[in-house]
Amino acid sequence: MEDALTQAVATPAQDVATAPAQRLNPFLFPTDTNMRFALLIVAVLSAGLLVFQSLSNAASRAMFHAFALNCGFTKACWQPYEIRQAAWMALGTLGVMAAGVLLYWLVPAWKIRRDRLAPITREDDAALFDYLQQLAREAGLTRTPIFVWNPLDPRVGGQAFGRLGRYFVALTGGLATRFYNDRLAMRAVLLHELAHLRNKDVDRTYLALTITAAFFALAFAPFVLSLLAEADTAFALSTLWRGMALALLVYLTCNAILRAREYYADLRAATWDGTDANVARVISGMPRSTRSVWRLQLTHPDPHQRLAVLQSPDRLFHAGFWEAAAAGLAIGAAFANVAAWLALALPAAQELLAYPLAALVFGSLLAIMLGVNVWRAAFGQAQLGGAWHVFVIFALGAGLGLFAGRLLLFRSTASDITANVQAGIATLLILVMLAFVGWLSVCAAIWLRAVHSEHGLHVTMAGVLIVAAILLVALLGAAFFVADNFAPWMDVPAQVFEGFNKVMRRLNLWLPLVGLALVCVAAAFVFRERPDRLP
């Protein structure tokens, strides 16, 4: 299996003349860029539902009071109001997505105009033009991108951009001068940009950026403004923190996409180049990022971290706490919000369908996301060895993420759900995730011993993931249904917490959040990546 599923690339430390090292092929599995893009869409969905529910409330307050007077707690009587609200939420969220897609379509033309980019022609410099065409052929792209430039830009850099069916690679004037005095560096930059096209991450990147921009401009800004005008401060704060948490998730996920794509482009470019040395040299010249605490908001990974991954792509075969927590958070929030939205949109008789429908979509999605991560990590462990506790931490992240995601529901959670109940729900979700990830990692470890080709790996993984999706749809649907409908049953006996119990009850919902934050910070501290300390 090693020969078929690993690839040979020389590391920067090696002389090009020496035999290149065997290392794991990061393109065997779906990339983090794809997974994070799916997470972003899910996060925008949840955030959109929450934001537009709040805006719908603000816009139809008089109607709400009229229904409250006439209907009391009768679900059937409220239905016209609820359907109207559900329509607002759906149209608003779809509108944000549509605006994002429209922007994505318009961005290339806008960018060409803004950056004053012009096509590079043969008349400009025949040798340069031919060289660019040759690089595009080396990249094996089905359609050659249009090479454009701003010859007045003195920086040394390149950028791939475009939209479906029409892609560009932009060169700066500074990069073009490297054609004659440092062609290897120029080649590394261009191969990196072509690798973005080959990895098909350009569309995802620009969609991520434009959807995020559309969300903040069309949904989040009016949401915050409407809450500033809200007379009920407690309600405004309760809605605002959930909206802000989801907006933060959208923002960080978008940045995480931008960072993830760079690792894969670096690796692809180095593979094409036959050596890491040139890509590594360009990365080494990039400015270092600031303190690690701000790295989450970076749109490019720290050069040190990029070099570490370039030297050892095995790092991409790691199942991390934060990856699982982010997936859990986004899916948990989406599950809760979509289930609640379905409950609004569906007639009373079909309301129970909300959980199975939400579970079908988001359970499958979570199974694929976690499943790919687990398979990738199991593959890495099969090749390089590793500890089983990685999967426990991974499952813990997913469980805590799901729990936190549930709290980001567009309607306020019932005030009678105490901290003890929340702790019970968190425990239930963590147990579900432990069981699921445990089963999946064992499956992956067993099947990976029997797989000897890339095709075999993909077929086997797809089969297992289908089964895993079915399993998780059932598990997650049941867990969320139980958590939402039988929560009081999960109240942890008071004596378990003894002295803490009074404080927890007083703090009510806030304690689990504080606890969760502490757990996350502690986990981040313990499991944070330290590429600069790698050998």
Next chain:
Amino acid sequence: MNAMPPTEEDEAITRLSREFIAHTAPQELPLFRAVSEIYLNDPARLRSGASPGVDKMLGFGSGELLDLITPIVLVVVGEVVRFAVREFGAALKKRNANDLNIAPLNLAEAPAAAERNMARVSAERARLRDLIDAHFSLSEIENLCFEIGVDFEGLSGAGKLDKARELVAYCARQGRLVSLIEACQRARPFVAWAQSGAGALTAEQLAQIYEVALLRARDLKLADAQAALLAGALMDSLARSAA
């Protein structure tokens, strides 16, 4: 935007600029055609110097900022050629009234030629000082100053020779030597005030070309050595063209 067909001036500007780039920064040759087109269609874009365009967020590269000289050279050569054509066009078109004839840059010889031309400038200024001293009294020098708008009292020195020297130096610094020579010519038409020497351009005209080129190149932050080379090479080329 439909680009106008290039004029003879434009062609001379791009040719001279390309010659200079090929000699001093050949790595910028791939950019030359595109940058010169921008210059001819939208010169204002180049006058502010090179500008970063591609955003940092998604690009890849060392991010290093290079000092691209092509835009600067085009602007400097453009201004010098236009200045020369405007001021001394007749000398540059002498073979055929419609032909602009500007000699290629000789960058290998440019420093020596510049030195020769500047020595000629110094000698001619000294000669001008001596002629003023010989043909004007102190009060006539004061009248001369009044005519060309120079503050006579502001000129240092007390004697006639001192005042003549300071007047020439002041006018040279202000780029007004041509006005001074014209005023002298009007006052004493029988004296040969300007001497054209080997070429059709006077030493003062060559000095003007050199100063226009040098000042503009320094304004646009061209390195001192390159600015001096470019100014000297342009002066030499125009001197040979007019000769």
